[in-house]
Amino acid sequence: MSLLEADHLFKVFGKHPDDAVERLRSGAGREELREDGATAAVVDACFEVGEGEIFVIMGLSGSGKSTLLRMLNGLAEPTAGRVLFDGQELTALNGRELRSVRSHRISMVFQHFALFPHRTVLENAGYGLEQQGVDRGERDRRAAEALELVGLGEWKDSWPDELSGGMQQRVGLARALATDADLLLMDESFSALDPLIRREMQEQLLQLQQQLRKSIVFITHDLNEAMRLGDRIAVMRDGRIVQQGTPAEIVLAPADDYVAAFVEDVDRDRVLGRAAVRPGGPGADRGAAGEVPQQAPRDAAAGGKAVNRG
Numbered sequence: 001m002s003l004l005e006a007d008h009l010f011k012v013f014g015k016h017p018d019d020a021v022e023r024l025r026s027g028a029g030r031e032e033l034r035e036d037g038a039t040a041a042v043v044d045a046c047f048e049v050g051e052g053e054i055f056v057i058m059g060l061s062g063s064g065k066s067t068l069l070r071m072l073n074g075l076a077e078p079t080a081g082r083v084l085f086d087g088q089e090l091t092a093l094n095g096r097e098l099r100s101v102r103s104h105r106i107s108m109v110f111q112h113f114a115l116f117p118h119r120t121v122l123e124n125a126g127y128g129l130e131q132q133g134v135d136r137g138e139r140d141r142r143a144a145e146a147l148e149l150v151g152l153g154e155w156k157d158s159w160p161d162e163l164s165g166g167m168q169q170r171v172g173l174a175r176a177l178a179t180d181a182d183l184l185l186m187d188e189s190f191s192a193l194d195p196l197i198r199r200e201m202q203e204q205l206l207q208l209q210q211q212l213r214k215s216i217v218f219i220t221h222d223l224n225e226a227m228r229l230g231d232r233i234a235v236m237r238d239g240r241i242v243q244q245g246t247p248a249e250i251v252l253a254p255a256d257d258y259v260a261a262f263v264e265d266v267d268r269d270r271v272l273g274r275a276a277v278r279p280g281g282p283g284a285d286r287g288a289a290g291e292v293p294q295q296a297p298r299d300a301a302a303g304g305k306a307v308n309r310g
């Protein structure tokens, strides 16, 4: 069973949201509604996220990604549709129940993670647990564990301003991990980092994921990041999800010109290598004798790793 399900979610800001939903259902576009003073931020979003899956939502600025994410933990109320979390309808919970789900089971990591300057790294990492009412001893123990996981074990007694931007972002991740939430919502969490550090964070997230098997919804406008991290990707345009699928499915069969334009610059070999498929044949079994792409490293031909030149 999937841990999270978005069931025909709509979010309209501005005038007459319910009328706007009806019109969107019958095919009206964003522009049309805007003329009447309504912004269709999210239009009829449907998807499921399985346990242990990284689901990436990708799209240009303004396409509705953050609004969609905020509906997934109840920070924004859908204009129509439902969010089901672990079989429970989030949209039907009262304020107290919702806060409890948010503090125990769903954790959010933002783009600019605000750390408290007058608290140590350990105290910052334990903040989510503090919100849950966990006592000091256990909080410190679990926060220290989470800091170990993200490679900051040595830094727990430091102050935030002694850390680089990448390290601060890691503290944000540790804070989310310490709560032991089942679902992590990550909104452009690595976008403010410079490219090298960003790559490191992506690798680290993938490594952690092998161990922790969380369900993660990860938002990005960077296609390579989406391809690297996503088990599946949803591409948003003007509030609508125009395609969802595995990285390979999206690269090999873009649903429309918009998606095609997006994937034009992607490192195809890397994406298809990861999915163990290559152009010109199924090629799922790289260990088998037969044609091997010319540029493949030798160990691929010898039955080693899938091609990964990313």
Ligand SMILES: Nc1ncnc2c1ncn2[C@@H]1O[C@H](COP(=O)(O)OP(=O)(O)OP(=O)(O)O)[C@@H](O)[C@H]1O
Pocket (backbone or CB within 6 Å): 013, 014, 039, 040, 041, 059, 060, 061, 062, 063, 064, 065, 066, 067, 068, 221
């Ligand atoms: N609180 C709000 N009130 C009115 N309009 C809003 C509100 N929040 C978002 N919008 C509008 O909804 C649309 C989607 O915004 P959203 O922030 O979800 O996009 P995004 O894909 O996250 O963009 P970005 O990549 O820039 O973060 C935009 O047109 C935005 O102006």
Ligand SMILES: [Mg+2]
Pocket (backbone or CB within 6 Å): 065, 066, 067
């Ligand atoms: Mg956003």
